[in-house]
Every structure is written in C-alpha cells, then in structure tokens.
Amino acid sequence: MNYLITSITELLTLKGKKSVRIGKELTELEIIKDAAIYISEGKIKYYGKEKEVIKKIKKNKFINIKADGVVMPAFIDSHTHAVFARPRLLDFEMRTQGATYAEIKKAGGGINRSANDIKNSDIEELSRNLIDFSKKFLECGTATAEVKSGYGLDFENEIKILKTVKESQKNAQLEMIPTFLGAHSIPSSFKSSKDYLDYLKKEVVPYVAQNKLAIYADIFCEKGYFEPKEAINYLNHLKKYGLKPKIHADQLTKSGGSVVANKVKAISADHLDFADEEYIKLLKKSDTIATFLPASNYFLGLTKYPDARKFIENANPVSLATDFNPGTSPCWNMQFVISLALTHMKMRISEAIVSATYNAACALEINDRVGMIDLGMDADIIILEVKDHRELGYYFGANLNKITFKKGKIAYEKNNTFRY
Ligand code: NIG
Ligand code: FE
Numbered sequence: 001m002n003y004l005i006t007s008i009t010e011l012l013t014l015k016g017k018k019s020v021r022i023g024k025e026l027t028e029l030e031i032i033k034d035a036a037i038y039i040s041e042g043k044i045k046y047y048g049k050e051k052e053v054i055k056k057i058k059k060n061k062f063i064n065i066k067a068d069g070v071v072m073p074a075f076i077d078s079h080t081h082a083v084f085a086r087p088r089l090l091d092f093e094m095r096t097q098g099a100t101y102a103e104i105k106k107a108g109g110g111i112n113r114s115a116n117d118i119k120n121s122d123i124e125e126l127s128r129n130l131i132d133f134s135k136k137f138l139e140c141g142t143a144t145a146e147v148k149s150g151y152g153l154d155f156e157n158e159i160k161i162l163k164t165v166k167e168s169q170k171n172a173q174l175e176m177i178p179t180f181l182g183a184h185s186i187p188s189s190f191k192s193s194k195d196y197l198d199y200l201k202k203e204v205v206p207y208v209a210q211n212k213l214a215i216y217a218d219i220f221c222e223k224g225y226f227e228p229k230e231a232i233n234y235l236n237h238l239k240k241y242g243l244k245p246k247i248h249a250d251q252l253t254k255s256g257g258s259v260v261a262n263k264v265k266a267i268s269a270d271h272l273d274f275a276d277e278e279y280i281k282l283l284k285k286s287d288t289i290a291t292f293l294p295a296s297n298y299f300l301g302l303t304k305y306p307d308a309r310k311f312i313e314n315a316n317p318v319s320l321a322t323d324f325n326p327g328t329s330p331c332w333n334m335q336f337v338i339s340l341a342l343t344h345m346k347m348r349i350s351e352a353i354v355s356a357t358y359n360a361a362c363a364l365e366i367n368d369r370v371g372m373i374d375l376g377m378d379a380d381i382i383i384l385e386v387k388d389h390r391e392l393g394y395y396f397g398a399n400l401n402k403i404t405f406k407k408g409k410i411a412y413e414k415n416n417t418f419r420y
Contacts, residue, residue: 002062003039003379003408005071006050009387011035012072013047013373014354020289020317020362026351029389037071038062039379042408047373065403067383070392072353073371074143074380074404075334076360079270079291081181081325082133082147083126083161085117088326101252101300101328102224111185114151114326118161126164127171133324133332134174138412140333141382141401145174146321146364148218150181155204158182162213173411177364180205180214180243183226183234193226197234209241216267217243221250221257228256235264250274251296262286268319268363272306273297277314284316289363292355293323294340295331308345319359320352339396349390379408 011032016025036053038046040060046053091109095101104110118126130147137145147165152158158180165178182200190196208214217238221231235245245264249257251271258279261269269275269283270291283290292306311318320337323329331337334356341347341355361371370380383403386392392400404412 001409002060003065003405004036004053004057004062005039005065005067005383006036006054007066007068008035008037008050008071009033009068010070010389011037011047011373012070012353012389014073014358015372015374018367020359020367021354022317023312023315026312026318026354026359027348029350029353031389035071037373037381039405039408042379044373044375044377044379046375065383069402070384070386070389071381072384072389073357073373074382074406075141075356076364076366076371077137077142077145077321077324077332077334078268078319078360078363079293079321079323080145080147081150081323082145083130083149083164084114084151084326085121085126085129086326087330088113091327095301105224110327111151112153112187115153115157115185115187118151118157123160123164123167126161127168130164130168131172134168134172134176135412136332137174138404138406139401140335140399141384141404142332142334143175143380143382143404143406143411144177144361144364144366144370146177146179146216148179148181149214150184150218153182153185153187155207158204159207159213162208166213173406173409175406177216177366178214179216179218179246180208181218181220183219183231185220185225193230197226197230201234201237205238205241205243209243214243216246218246218248220248221260222248222252222255228260231257231260232263235260235266239264246270250279254279258282261288267365270321270323271296273302273304275306277310280311280314280316284314287317289317289319289359291319291321291363292341292345293321293329294344295337296323296328297344298340299329299331305340305344308341308347312347312351317359317362318355319363320355321360333399335392335400336396339393342393349393352393353389379405381405
C-alpha cells in the first residue's frame with residue numbers, strides 16, 4: 001500500500017552526515033514546515049513541501065493521512081531487557097520502603113529473581129509476553145528495539161530467551177535485534193565469576209553463534225558482578241564468534257566499564273552514570289557511543305544522572321534508550337526518556353531527538369536504513385499529536401504518538417481515525 005501523509009506542521013528529517021552525530025550536529029534536525037511525505041513499497045519515495053510532493057504523485061493510488069502534527073523518524077530503542085516472565089513487584093515494594101538495589105539483591109531479589117521466573121516459564125508464555133510488550137513499544141512510537149537475554153544464566157534458559165526473541169519476531173511488527181547478555185549476574189551454583197564466564201564461553205557462546213541467535217554480546221561490569229579484566233577477556237573472546245561488544249558500564253560505581261569499552265572497542269557503553277572526564281576521553285578514543293538510560297535512574301529514585309553535557313562538549317557520540325526491564329526500568333516509552341534527558345540531564349530537545357533516533361540507529365549499526373527521513377530509507381516514521389516538536393518532552397507522562405509506520409506499514413494507529 002502507498003501512503004501520502006499531508007498537513008505535516010513540522011517534518012523532522014534529521015538529514016545530515018551518514019554517521020553518528022556529535023557536538024553541534026546533535027542540534028541539526030532539518031525541519032520542513034507544511035510538508036508531506038509519500039511512502040511506497042515500504043520506503044520513503046518523496047518528501048518535502050506539501051505542494052511539491054503532491055505534484056509528483058498525482059497519478060498514483062494511495063491512502064491519504066492528514067497528520068495535523070509533527071512527523072519524524074520512529075524511535076529506536078537500543079537497550080532493552082524485554083524478555084522476562086513477570087514484574088518484580090516485591091523488589092519495587094522494598095525499594096519504596098527505602099531498600100537499595102544492592103540490599104534487594106542480598107535479600108534474594110534482583111536479576112536472580114527474574115532468572116528464577118524464567119526457569120518456570122516456557123517459550124510460548126515468554127513469547128506472548130514479548131509480543132504484548134512489542135505492541136506497547138509501537139504504540140509509543142518505537143519501531144526497532146534491541147532485546148537482551150540475561151535472565152537465563154544457564155544454557156537452557158539463555159537459549160530459551162534468545163529463541164523467544166526469534167520466534168516472537170515472526171508475529172511482531174516491532175523489529176527486534178538480539179544481544180547475548182549471559183554475563184548479567186553470577187548464578188549461585190557457580191563458585192566464582194571466572195567459573196561462570198568459562199562455562200558461558202565453553203557451553204553457551206558457540207551455540208549462540210552457530211545458530212545466529214544474537215548480533216551483540218553484553219556484560220554487566222560492576223562491583224559484585226564482573227570485573228573489568230575478565231570483561232575484556234570475555235568480550236574479546238566473543239568477538240571471535242562474530243558477537244560484537246556492548247557493555248553495561250559504570251552504572252552504580254566508577255568500576256572500569258569505560259576502560260573495558262575502550263579496550264575492546266565496544267559499539268556502545270551503556271548507563272555511564274559514574275563516567276568522569278577520564279572515562280569520557282577514553283570512550284571518545286574508541287568511538288564508543290555513550291548510551292544513557294535515565295528511566296532507570298528515575299525508577300531507582302536516584303538524584304544523580306549521567307553527565308550528558310560533558311559527553312556532548314567533548315564531542316562524544318551519545319544516544320538514549322529505555323533500558324526496559326523488570327528491575328530498574330519498567331518503561332517502554334522513549335518519550336518519557338526524552339523528557340528525562342531534558343529535565344535531568346540538561347539536553348536540548350534537538351539533541352534528545354537525534355539521540356533517540358539516528359544516533360540510536362548507529363548504536364545498532366542500522367543507520368543506513370532507519371533513523372533519518374531521506375529518499376530510499378525505510379519508512380519507519382511516527383506522527384505525533386503536537387504541532388511543534390518542542391512539545392515532545394514538555395508534555396510528559398502521556399503518549400503523544402498517534403501513528404507508527406514500520407517499513408511502510410501502519411504498525412500502530414490511535415483510534416483508526418486519521419485516514420481520508
Ligand atoms: O540495565 N544493570 C544491569 N542490568 C539492568 C538491571 C537488571 C535488573 O535489575 O533486572 C539494568 O539496569
Ligand atoms: Fe540494562
């Protein structure tokens with residue numbers, strides 16, 4: 001089906017250089033007012049001023065959608081843990097009563113609790129959950145999401161999670177990009193982190209790679225989880241299997257995650273709440289994209305957020321993601337993440353938009369086809385019910401998205417009321 005979208009108050013194309021945006025480039029949205037866009041065969045065929053676009057397509061058959069609002073690239077969520085069996089309501093209740101993330105872990109909560117839940121679920125159940133969640137992502141304007149394993153923590157259950165992603169993809173319009181995060185926590189059945197990493201390398205990684213169950217490998221580098229030295233060895237080892245490195249870095253303490261990212265040349269280092277100037281410089285040297293996950297800071301009730309301004313001033317590439325997971329961020333809405341980036345990280349709305357779209361596409365290496373509106377790009381776009389893009393992040397806590405296109409198909413449409 002072809003679509004003509006008219007009455008676009010602002011079309012944010014984000015057209016610019018075809019690699020990750022840094023510094024001032026993060027503020028360049030390329031806004032076309034009174035615009036239209038024409039979608040054909042899943043791709044963007046024409047776009048520009050409405051009058052010009054209409055002249056080009058008059059003989060074709062299409063459905064006309066009147067936007068009456070802002071149109072921009074759909075969000076790309078480059079960091080989620082979307083496969084889990086149930087919410088961690090007990091953990092949450094403990095935290096509302098003042099317990100910290102570490103205290104909850106000690107009391108039997110945390111990642112290991114989610115791992116127990118996974119053990120008691122099968123692929124069908126997990127897949128139903130994931131497909132339900134995928135619809136929520138689409139509803140809020142996200143058309144692509146990275147999805148990590150990491151609540152399995154043994155062969156059977158890590159593979160179960162990655163197979164859940166693969167199976168669910170057949171019935172989900174949300175595009176999902178899998179990451180192997182076996183190194184998320186140390187199961188109690190292992191004596192040490194070393195024993196567990198050896199097990200992953202020997203027993204799990206070869207199967208993941210042979211069956212193409214993941215594109216990236218991730219590790220939680222933190223005190224009480226995995227040390228920098230072992231993270232470097234592990235990620236370098238997994239590179240030999242074609243699994244490209246990402247890392248949970250310096251989330252709870254300055255624990256060396258950025259050093260690891262620099263050494264293994266990680267595509268992205270995520271969280272970075274405790275990355276200081278020294279670490280920011282290291283990340284810059286390895287061209288590692290800094291992915292901020294402020295919804296987890298919010299949900300943990302923290303006052304400290306990553307220092308986005310320092311990263312941007314040092315010309316580091318940055319992106320934003322939800323970190324959707326049952327423990328620290330039960331949030332699938334990139335609009336809320338953008339709002340937090342503005343209010344708690346002093347980012348500009350333009351910087352936050354580029355970080356949640358084009359730069360996020362770079363963090364998943366799919367920026368040749370999504371994250372920007374240009375001729376021939378996939379028609380992954382959203383229509384927002386605001387007239388000015390600065391209202392995104394200003395009106396918060398609501399869903400401002402009314403239509404999500406994935407590869408030129410309507411994947412979400414509020415009330416089915418926008419066709420003419
Ligand atoms: O990104 N930090 C490690 N992993 C997740 C939390 C996982 C959990 O608590 O279930 C995160 O915050
Ligand atoms: Fe995470």
